[in-house]
Amino acid sequence: MSELHTDLPETMRQVLSQLRRNLQARLDEQQLVLSLIEAHILHLVESRPGITALEITQQSGYDKALIARKIKALEEADRLNRQPDPNDHRRHHLHLTKAGQVCCEGIAQARKKAHGTVFRGLSRDEQQQLNQLLGKCLE
Secondary structure, three states, X not given: OOOOOOOHHHHHHHHHHHHHHXXXXXXXXXXXXXXXXXXHHHHHHHHOXXXXXXXXXXXXXXXXXXXHHHHHHHHHOOOEEEEEEOOEEEEEEEEEOHHHHHHHHHHXXXXXXXXXXXXXXXXXXXXXXXXXXXXHHOO
């Protein structure tokens, strides 16, 4: 077991790092050929069909250029498609393709396994409490 950390931001960074590594490993096991950012984009599009690249940038905190490159890669892999906004030709609304929907099912399984592994030391009640406490930080 790793040494006890009393520095909350460092502990959170380490937990997030472990979660990212574990999730990437689970995605790789399923041979989804996705980066974590691409998986996050697909998850956002699944959650909010018609979301725009700008909205993804705002929600994810990633750079606009990076999001644009990842969206293009997901389009080329036939996992996303863009539909132009009828009121603003510069904006496009993103939707999952059939392949993207199948991919999201794999992402959901990978997330569940990764979360189960990382948070296995916490009871269900402790996990809910942690979620509530972290949610307070976002208010």
